[in-house]
Amino acid sequence: MNEWLSASPLLVVSLAAVVALLVDALNPHSERVTYRFSLMALAIALIAAIATIPFRGVAFSSMLRTGGAPAVLDCVFAIGGILTILAARPYIAARNFEHDEFYTLVLYSTSGMMLIAHAQHLLILFIGIEVMSLSFYVLAGYFRQTISSVESALKYFLLGAFATGFFVFGIALVYSATGSLDFGGISNAITSQSLVLPSLLPIGIALIIVGLGFKVAVFPFHQWAPDVYDGAPTVVTGFMSTAGKAAALGAFIPLVLDIVPFKEQSIQTVLALSAAGTIIIGNVAAVVQRRIKRMLAYSSVAHAGYMLIGLAAANHRGLSAVIFYAAAYLFMQIGAFVVLAILERDVERSVELDDCAGLATQHPALAAAMALFMFSLAGIPPMAGFFGKYYLFTAAIEAGYTWLAIIGVLGSMVSVYYYIGVVVQMYFKEATAAPPTVDPTSVKRFPLVVSAVAVIVLGIVPSVLESLLSSFWK
Amino acid sequence: MAELIGLIVAFPLVGFLLIGLGGRRLGSEVRIGALASAAVGASFAVGVWLLVELLGRPAESRTLVLRLYPWITAGDFTAELAWRFDQLSALFVLIVTGVGFLIHVYAIGYMHGDRSFARFFAYLNLFIFMMLNLVLGDNLLVTFLGWEGVGLASYLLIGFWWDQQFEGVRIRWTGEAAMKAFVVNRIGDFGMLVAMFLLVLYAGTLRYDEIAGAVMAGTVIPPHIITLIALGLFLGCTGKSAQIPLAVWLPDAMAGPTPVSALIHAATMVTSGIFLISRMNVLFAASPDAMAVVAAVGIATAFFAATIGLVQTDIKKVLAYSTVSQLGYMFTALGVGAFTAGVFHVMTHAFFKALLFLGAGSVIHALHHEQNIERMGGLARYMPRTHWTFLVAALAIAGIFPLSGFFSKDEILWNAFIYGGPWLWAIGVVAAFCTAFYMFRLYFLVFHNSERFDHHHQPHESPAVMTIPFVVLAVLSAVGGFLGIPEALGGAAIPNVLEHWLEPIFAPGVAMLHRGSMHASHTLEYVLMGISLVIALAGIGLARAFYYRESTRPAALAERFRRVYRLLWHKYFLDEVYYALVVDPIYILSVRVLWRITDVGIVDGAVNGIARVVGDIGERVRRLQTGYAQSYAVLMMAGILVVVWYLASHTGGK
Structure with a gap:
């Protein structure tokens, strides 16, 4: 396949982001145009991504990987972007803060994610991560008159810049050790034992893991995540904690597949220990939260830990499982955040558990959707979340990490407690306040319906996606 | 023919969707209740039809399997969405839909006037659908779907009257009781999941027949892994079937409406554990250690719960502990390899325990939601039908000849004696004495003795829609035992129908146990039978002496054995132990330790209070x-x- 065509999802989104910025520059306050344009661009990218899945290969002088897993991840990002934009419009409009840069920034961050997923070269990976992160910094501080939002952005930026420094330094060290920046070259240099400065290689790889680990928010680089996720605008958090996380995890996949030391026991051990720590911290901390958003922020840390299990397993089943889980997680987490965004009354005060009391009688459909997302996040069959965990844990056991699978199962048991807490409030408690004024427009309903249907469908026929993913590693 | 299995599962699902989505728009209460009951009744009818079909076949080909599509595939591992209708699942399907149907009908009367009448029946149908998946699953994954599904339905139904007060250890309202049930069950699920992962890893399959094949092949799964898998599954069973150490949730589950207690927490869902071990009998039989654990846990639970039941005053909690205790008997039977006896007791217990709960519900209904047996009494006069049917069920559970409980309990005790030893038998007999005593303590305090209830409302007999199910269940409780008459009593003339029917299911497991033909003398069996009958009569007699009329004897006894009484009243402090050992440490770890060490500001405003x-x-x-x-x-x-x-x-x- 033509390399332009095979990289089309990435190209469409990148180009659209630039165009959207230009439109904004020439014609300020063109929110409606940018909104529609961004949705259209992402929809085209989604179709292009689906179409390119079968054509696996490399493009642009081995800078990009195309087709296969990157294309599936493209779909995840594009869907995430579409759902976010759809949910965001009523949300930011209700707060009288709709500006066209919001949609442009979603496009930019999506193009960054796609770049990460397609990267076959460390510099491409770096550019992708920076494009995504810079957009996220701004999106997190989008409500620039709200102190929590600004704090969130500033914290994210400071710590992110700190982590980026190490990441770049890691790239430099790997380059000095191997004399190469693309994954194939690095791999060749290591297998042919033609290393320039062999002692620098492990340090370089360690720093790359640290840099990516920060973006995924895994233990011990997770501290920023709850604060940032809690402070950022709710729809943005939904996007950052799902698609953003999926992108950073996706960056690990070619490293695990191609770069020889990544198959080493010591790296697997680091990832496994980190996964265990992430699962424990995320779940235990989530138990005591009263604010649902902060609870979901901590649990999002825990979910990153589950996905890291698949990378620690470093087998094909594990890699498929990571992507499957990322897709499932996108729907259930964004769905939950869309519900939260609907329930939120003002920017400063986020939704507490008690605010959900009696939601089932006031807004049965909304409560049912939220309950569905909670059950799926808790990993209860037949929802998508159960099968994601099932795949991850079997991969770990296959790789000999039975203890890690057990920690994963124990962690998800703890998670039942706090997810079900939300359901208890909605179904088994009397409303204490007037019902939230839910705007019944179809635009708001659409992302919820899509997420709910996806969570169910991925649970009823998980093997369709799973067998597609496992075909990529042959 | 196998396609019909799909119908069994489909009817309750359709019922759930129709009632769940339609709600009040479907019309009157009667119409909704009739629709829900019809859905379950239709499943029962199809179940009977398929049973007749099976009966027409030779014993070795009495299995129908419906395969829909591969549910999950990973590499060369596949688990299908498939259902299996054979001798074992047929029995369970008929119990679930048959008793379920009667309880649906009863609930039409019991839930009359409830503001969420439609929602209740939607949940009930959802429960039946999930329970059918559990027992019909052709592989462990489908069973697990049902396993989680019944947990979900049970959760929704326990918390159905969420705004009611409910007293329990650190529980104040029913919503919390529902949550406790759900969370405790997840601990059991942990064991299930580990077992499933190990099976995939070592046997490469979750299909029951293939697992049995792998175990029988002998070399596929190492023996210690078999034990581990069996114990993992058994942990799941202790959760769902409320055994030690996970028994704590069932008494709190009584917060749900009484038909729910009867259907889910007595007759069907709690027997899932028995079903699973019966289904996997080959695997369990291959691990003597696991079998020993099952038997030990079973008999300990039977004893422990029966003693707690002696002092409780909430009518439903007495029945709940009784259920826990009876389930303990069933596990004892499985643990000593008497699979048929375990399943037999599932069946008879479903009849008489459902009846006891429905009778209790009728009493609670008549007394305007009074559940304390110390504020009842003399009701035999006001509620004759409830009284007579309740008496039949109480005699059955106490094990009085020739009611059903006599045969099934005696089968268990006999097997415990032969294969488990005199000690196992002796503990079982002591528990049987307690059973007879607490059951008749309850019976006399409710239906005889002085009238201690609030006389503002005259108690009244329940409507026919509620009492007709009593009569049906009473007949079943009385004669259900004849399906499993032991050889010692029936001889060659009256065959043990149940044992014969289930033989193809359990033969491989029993063969695995390598038992020579045990020819214990009939005389010994008669003697043991006689002892347990006398013990049961003694329990009833003692209860009569204490509780038939008002008497100071019970209070004096409680005072004399104050410590024992306190220990039993507080249920051996099991809940408190759990909070101290499990729940509080997690909280403290989260609030205090993590907060101080790494995640500064981990706890938001509501907990540390500063921000606010x-x-x-x-x-x-x-x-x-x-x-x-x-x-x-x-x-x-x-x-x-x-x-x-x-x-x-x-x-x-x-």
């Missing part, structure tokens, strides 16, 4: 200025150093 007092904005600014970002950076740096050091020193082979 100082004011959200001021607090946030202060937090930023005091440099939380810097402290995060320092922690990150430490993490980076550890990772770099570890990889630099451990990465070899460059």
Whole structure:
């Protein structure tokens, strides 16, 4: 396949982001145009991504990987972007803060994610991560008159810049050790034992893991995540904690597949220990939260830990499982955040558990959707979340990490407690306040319906996606 | 023919969807109740039809399997969405839909006037659908779907009257009781999941027949792994079937409406554990250690719960502990390899325990939601039908000849004696004495003795829609035992129908146990039977002496054995132990330790209270200025150093 065509999802989104910025520059306050344009661009990218899945290969002088897993991840990002934009419009409009840069920034961050997923070269990976992160910094501080939002952005930026420094330094060290920046070259240099400065290689790889680990928010680089996720605008958090996380995890996949030391026991051990720590911290901390958003922020840390299990397993089943889980997680987490965004009354005060009391009688459909997302996040069959965990844990056991699978199962048991807490409030408690004024427009309903249907469908026929993913590693 | 299995499962699902989505729009209460009952009744009818079909076949080909599509595939591993209708699942399907149907009908009367009448029946149908998946599953994954599904339905139904007060250890309202049931069950599920993972890893399959094949092949799964799998599954069973150590949720589950207690927490869902072990009998039989654990846990639970039942005053909690205790008997039977006896007791217990609960519900209904047996009494006069049917069920559970409970309990005790030893039998007999005593304590305090209830409302007999199910269940409780008449009583003339029917299911497991033909003398069996009958009569007699009329004897006895009484009244402090050992440590770890060590500000305003007092904005600014970002950076740096050091020193082979 033509390399332009095979990289089309990435190209469409990148180009659209630039165009959207230009439109904004020439014609300020063109929110409606940018909104529609961004949705259209992402929809085209989604179709292009689906179409390119079968054509696996490399493009642009081995800078990009195309087709296969990157294309599936493209779909995840594009869907995430579409759902976010759809949910965001009523949300930011209700707060009288709709500006066209919001949609442009979603496009930019999506193009960054796609770049990460397609990267076959460390510099491409770096550019992708920076494009995504810079957009996220701004999106997190989008409500620039709200102190929590600004704090969130500033914290994210400071710590992110700190982590980026190490990441770049890691790239430099790997380059000095191997004399190469693309994954194939690095791999060749290591297998042919033609290393320039062999002692620098492990340090370089360690720093790359640290840099990516920060973006995924895994233990011990997770501290920023709850604060940032809690402070950022709710729809943005939904996007950052799902698609953003999926992108950073996706960056690990070619490293695990191609770069020889990544198959080493010591790296697997680091990832496994980190996964265990992430699962424990995320779940235990989530138990005591009263604010649902902060609870979901901590649990999002825990979910990153589950996905890291698949990378620690470093087998094909594990890699498929990571992507499957990322897709499932996108729907259930964004769905939950869309519900939260609907329930939120003002920017400063986020939704507490008690605010959900009696939601089932006031807004049965909304409560049912939220309950569905909670059950799926808790990993209860037949929802998508159960099968994601099932795949991850079997991969770990296959790789000999039975203890890690057990920690994963124990962690998800703890998670039942706090997810079900939300359901208890909605179904088994009397409303204490007037019902939230839910705007019944179809635009708001659409992302919820899509997420709910996806969570169910991925649970009823998980093997369709799973067998597609496992075909990529042959 | 196998396609019909789909119908069995489909009817309750359709019922759930129709009632769940349609709700009140479907029309009157009667119409909704009739629709829900019809859905279950239709499943029962199809079940009977298929049973007749099976009966027409030779014993070795009495299995129908419906395969829909491959549910999950990973590499060469596949688990299908498939249902299996054979001798074992047929029995369970008929119990679930048959007793379920009667309880649906009863609930039409019991739930009359409830503001969420439609929602209740939608949940009930959802429960039946999930329970059918559990017992019909052709592989462990489908069963697990049902397993989780019935947990979900049970959760929704326990919390159905969520705004009611409910007394329990650290539980104040029914919603919390529902949550407790759900969370405790997840601990059991942990064992299930580990067992499933191990099966996939070692046997490469979750299909019951293939697992049995792998175990019988002898070399596929190492023996210690078999034990591990069996214990994992059994942990799941202790959750769902409320055995030690996970028995704590069932008494609190009584917060749900009484038909729910009868259907889910007595007759069907709680027997899932028995079903699973019966289904996997080959695997369990292959591990003598696991079997010993099952038997020990079973008999300990039977004893422990029966003693707690002696002193409880909430009518439903007495029945709940009774259920826990009876389930303990069933596990004892399975543990000594008497699979048929375990399943037999599932069946008879479903009849008489459902009846006891429905009778209790009728009493509660008549007394306007009074559940304390100390404020009842003399009701035999007002509620004759409830009284007579309740008496039949009480005699059955006490094990009085020739009611059903006599045969099934005696089968268990006999097998415990032969294969488990005299001690196992003796504990079982003591528990049987307690059973007879607490059951008739309840019976006399409710239906005889002086009238201690509030006379503002005259108690009244329940409507026919409620009492007709009593009569049906009473007949079944009385004659259900004739399906499993032991050889010692029936001889060659009256065959043990049940044992014959289930033989193809359990023969491989029994063969696995390598038992020579045990020819214990009939005389011994008669003697043991006689002893347990006398013990049961003694329990009833003692209860009559204490509780038939008002008497100071019970209070004097409680005073004399104050410590024992207190221990039993507080249920051996099991709940308190759990809170001290499990729940509180997690909380403390989260609130105190993690907060101080790494995640500064982990706990939001509601817990530490500072943010709210100082004011959200001021607090946030202060937090930023005091440099939380810097402290995060320092922690990150430490993490980076550890990772770099570890990889630099451990990465070899460059």
